[in-house]
Amino acid sequence: MDANQYPKEVTLTEKKSVCPSTALAYLDPQYWDERFSNEEHYEWFKDYSHFRHLIQPHVKPTSSVLEVGCGNSQLCEELYMDGVAEITCIDLSAVAVMKMQERLLSKGYKEIKVLEADMLDLPFGNECFDVVIEKGTMDVLFVDSGDPWNPQPATVSKVMAMLGGVHRVLKPDGIFISIAFGQPHFRRPLFEAPEYTWSVEWRTFGDGFHYFFYILRKGRKSSNGEGSRQKLPPPVPSMSLLHEELEGEDFIFLTKIDEMDS
Numbered sequence: 001m002d003a004n005q006y007p008k009e010v011t012l013t014e015k016k017s018v019c020p021s022t023a024l025a026y027l028d029p030q031y032w033d034e035r036f037s038n039e040e041h042y043e044w045f046k047d048y049s050h051f052r053h054l055i056q057p058h059v060k061p062t063s064s065v066l067e068v069g070c071g072n073s074q075l076c077e078e079l080y081m082d083g084v085a086e087i088t089c090i091d092l093s094a095v096a097v098m099k100m101q102e103r104l105l106s107k108g109y110k111e112i113k114v115l116e117a118d119m120l121d122l123p124f125g126n127e128c129f130d131v132v133i134e135k136g137t138m139d140v141l142f143v144d145s146g147d148p149w150n151p152q153p154a155t156v157s158k159v160m161a162m163l164g165g166v167h168r169v170l171k172p173d174g175i176f177i178s179i180a181f182g183q184p185h186f187r188r189p190l191f192e193a194p195e196y197t198w199s200v201e202w203r204t205f206g207d208g209f210h211y212f213f214y215i216l217r218k219g220r221k222s223s224n225g226e227g228s229r230q231k232l233p234p235p236v237p238s239m240s241l242l243h244e245e246l247e248g249e250d251f252i253f254l255t256k257i258d259e260m261d262s
């Protein structure tokens with residue numbers, strides 16, 4: 001791949017100007033608009049090369065794919081270059097959407113649609129996507145969730161609005177891929193709510209710290225209602241992680257999402 005194909009990476013000056021003083025800013029739509037006005041590219045967690053092997057078995061060239069909360073990530077381009085032609089990206093930030101449209105157009109990736117939309121109220125008909133993908137977007141909802149074992153009711157209701165929408169727009173055998181910091185102990189009770197018919201599995205990727213790659217297959221929940229029989233790893237107290245193990249802003253993000261009393 002040609003390194004000049006992408007816009008410039010985020011510079012140190014850009015980084016300083018976009019990094020918030022508190023993770024609560026991630027809940028503020030104005031924060032994202034300002035950030036995307038000043039930043040060309042930032043990849044939350046890891047880039048596609050780190051989880052390509054996990055995504056590929058689930059996305060075919062004929063799949064219709066929805067990416068939720070695309071920001072200024074290159075994930076949609078990478079999928080496109082891997083042969084997936086029918087991709088729709090959404091983001092709540094009008095600035096992210098405008099800049100993403102410009103970037104894709106400048107590269108000739110005209111087929112990728114980019115729309116301003118709220119993941120809590122998805123503007124799509126029922127059962128229209130084969131795959132829905134989110135990377136770091138659902139985690140934003142958890143930055144003010146309080147105790148991860150017992151998240152605030154307001155957080156739970158937003159997460160349920162998001163998951164309900166994703167479940168609705170997926171085809172009967174569709175797959176939701178969630179790439180997240182949130183650990184299975186905390187995400188499973190939400191993913192496995194009785195109203196959803198998907199099974200729940202996960203993998204991890206990353207070198208030092210592990211990121212979670214959840215695979216939710218609609219219509220595959222086992223008859224006893226259990227989404228997965230995978231053994232849960234013990235939850236990792238986030239404060240014990242070394243800063244060096246996490247990149248960029250991942251550290252402030254993580255300590256808000258899975259913060260536990262140690």
Ligand SMILES: C[S@@+](CC[C@H](N)C(=O)[O-])C[C@H]1O[C@@H](n2cnc3c(N)ncnc32)[C@H](O)[C@@H]1O
Nearest residue numbers: 032043044069070071073091092118119135136
């Ligand atoms: C942590 S960033 C992740 C960006 C991108 N997915 C990545 O991996 O680099 C979260 C993104 O979600 C978007 N976002 C936040 N709330 C949203 C909502 N309710 N609906 C759609 N997008 C939202 C933000 O504008 C931002 O682009």
